[in-house]
Amino acid sequence: MTASADDAAFHLPKLRVSFGFENDAKFLNNGDDVSEFFDVKFCPYQPLDRDPVFAAVSKKHVVICKLSSDTGDANPCSILSIIRDDDEDASGCCCTWTKDPVTGAPYICIGGVDAKVKIYDVRNGTLVNCFYGHGGDVNDLATSPIDSSIIASASNDTSIRIWSVDKKFKAQPCLCILAGEGHSWNLLSLSFHDTGRYLLSGGHDQVINLWTMPKLPTEPVVTPLQVHYPHFSTSAVHSGIVDCVAFFGDYILSRACHDNVIVLWRIEGFSSEGPPPPQSAAPTAQTVVPTSLDDQSRLTRSYFAPAATPECPSQYTRLLELHTPNCGPQFFMRFGLHHVPGQNPVLAFCNAGGNILFWDLRRLGVYHDVMLDLRDPERDRSRPAPRPTWLKPIIPRQRADMYGHVKGRKEKQQQQPHVAVSVSTRQSSTSSRGGSAQGLAGGVGAGGGGGGAEDTACEFSADTLDSWAAKYSTEDPHEPVKAHRTESSTSTFVGRQAAWSPGGEWCVVVGSSNTTLVLQRWAK
Numbered sequence: 001m002t003a004s005a006d007d008a009a010f011h012l013p014k015l016r017v018s019f020g021f022e023n024d025a026k027f028l029n030n031g032d033d034v035s036e037f038f039d040v041k042f043c044p045y046q047p048l049d050r051d052p053v054f055a056a057v058s059k060k061h062v063v064i065c066k067l068s069s070d071t072g073d074a075n076p077c078s079i080l081s082i083i084r085d086d087d088e089d090a091s092g093c094c095c096t097w098t099k100d101p102v103t104g105a106p107y108i109c110i111g112g113v114d115a116k117v118k119i120y121d122v123r124n125g126t127l128v129n130c131f132y133g134h135g136g137d138v139n140d141l142a143t144s145p146i147d148s149s150i151i152a153s154a155s156n157d158t159s160i161r162i163w164s165v166d167k168k169f170k171a172q173p174c175l176c177i178l179a180g181e182g183h184s185w186n187l188l189s190l191s192f193h194d195t196g197r198y199l200l201s202g203g204h205d206q207v208i209n210l211w212t213m214p215k216l217p218t219e220p221v222v223t224p225l226q227v228h229y230p231h232f233s234t235s236a237v238h239s240g241i242v243d244c245v246a247f248f249g250d251y252i253l254s255r256a257c258h259d260n261v262i263v264l265w266r267i268e269g270f271s272s273e274g275p276p277p278p279q280s281a282a283p284t285a286q287t288v289v290p291t292s293l294d295d296q297s298r299l300t301r302s303y304f305a306p307a308a309t310p311e312c313p314s315q316y317t318r319l320l321e322l323h324t325p326n327c328g329p330q331f332f333m334r335f336g337l338h339h340v341p342g343q344n345p346v347l348a349f350c351n352a353g354g355n356i357l358f359w360d361l362r363r364l365g366v367y368h369d370v371m372l373d374l375r376d377p378e379r380d381r382s383r384p385a386p387r388p389t390w391l392k393p394i395i396p397r398q399r400a401d402m403y404g405h406v407k408g409r410k411e412k413q414q415q416q417p418h419v420a421v422s423v424s425t426r427q428s429s430t431s432s433r434g435g436s437a438q439g440l441a442g443g444v445g446a447g448g449g450g451g452g453a454e455d456t457a458c459e460f461s462a463d464t465l466d467s468w469a470a471k472y473s474t475e476d477p478h479e480p481v482k483a484h485r486t487e488s489s490t491s492t493f494v495g496r497q498a499a500w501s502p503g504g505e506w507c508v509v510v511g512s513s514n515t516t517l518v519l520q521r522w523a524k
Helices: 361-375 409-415 437-441 462-472
Strands: 014-020 037-042 053-058 061-067 077-084 092-099 106-112 117-121 127-131 138-143 150-155 160-164 174-178 187-192 198-203 208-212 225-227 232-234 242-248 251-256 261-267 300-302 316-323 336-338 346-350 355-360 485-488 495-500 506-511 515-520
Touching (some): 014 485, 037 515, 053 092, 053 506, 061 092, 061 106, 106 138, 150 187, 198 251, 336 495, 346 495, 346 506, 355 506, 361 462
Parallel strands (some): 037 092, 037 495, 138 187, 187 242
Antiparallel strands (some): 014 515, 037 053, 053 061, 092 106, 117 127, 138 150, 160 174, 187 198, 198 208, 208 232, 232 300, 242 251, 261 316, 336 346, 506 515
């Protein structure tokens, strides 16, 4: 284990401030009287040394805010502008940032129940464009990581549309439609791969699809490209409405209503390093409807592992579950992943009980290394075993008499012999110290490190080892890992979206009652 395991890289955010905005449901004409923020995204186009700016989307407004580390104990959040959508049938629920490909002006794109994608210039709040074409609510938006002029939208009409904000495509801004044999019900979530070549989607039909992006036109088109089949499709990972999907390197994070877990999994045979597969090779839909969840082969179709074989018995592998209690029947609850070079990957999620949960995914590898050191038969046991500060031993409480004196302390110390505890907990099988998805997930679930004759005694109690295993062990992919840190708001708050600033210092959560929670780490 390295000394860096105790540095600030492993710090997790603390709740700095929470505040609410005006109930804007009064501006709706559909009888809806519930105020909520549904989405929040940070602007990704600022220098890291600038105060980060985020956009929070309620049903009728987009609130543009800035966060400052130099405000002391005061509210670090200041409102830069508010954009209101006065269209009678408008009610927003999702957003993504983009920018003018010529001037670099920052734009915020908004989607909602009116089936439109509206694009606003953040500097002056003016509507610069509006994309039409969807036949139902637009529930999620994402910007290509390799071309900021390209955005994707997911809709209740079961389609994904790829748009360009470049003015040369003004006559036909829709470049591609991904639909046909992918989804059968409303879409709720989508996510680009870092390469921009693949797209994930999930929704009400419990299906998660991986689509291969075609080569997009560089000149104006009359008719959008059509992609009918994804290269991977499964309804076996979740048993409820899939409302959040995201890539973590080449691995996938997803969650669904009623599951109370976020799942980390991988598509067997998939690698972004090679050339993307041709559209003609995408597997077609099943002709036989599966009769039970036990018939896994009929719940999944994949180009990357077309059929189960002895070498590859599954078309996907479940690697890890993260425990998200108190979500109940709520859906449209989205996690936020901070994953940038040089920093630990950290996942944030807020449940329906006002609890903001954090997992530092690099801690899982460090924990594995600590447990290997503890079990090393050649370790010098005359010296304390090295461990990071976030691996805290449980100190049993000693009872005192009515005068505050601990009874029998000296006698117990003299009479009670040292008890050696065997290290036989749910230990991680990943040996990664780094922050990459492949480094983390490559060894998760591979077995080993789970006890047995090779275990040796150590100086930590069974309670301590069990508490560490509950948070950091990844040996059993079906045993949910508890949050590494939990911050609490009001018990009635329902979190809808968590988002990270580009530098990782801030995490913002929005949700019910038009409430915003601001969390911070590395405070100066």
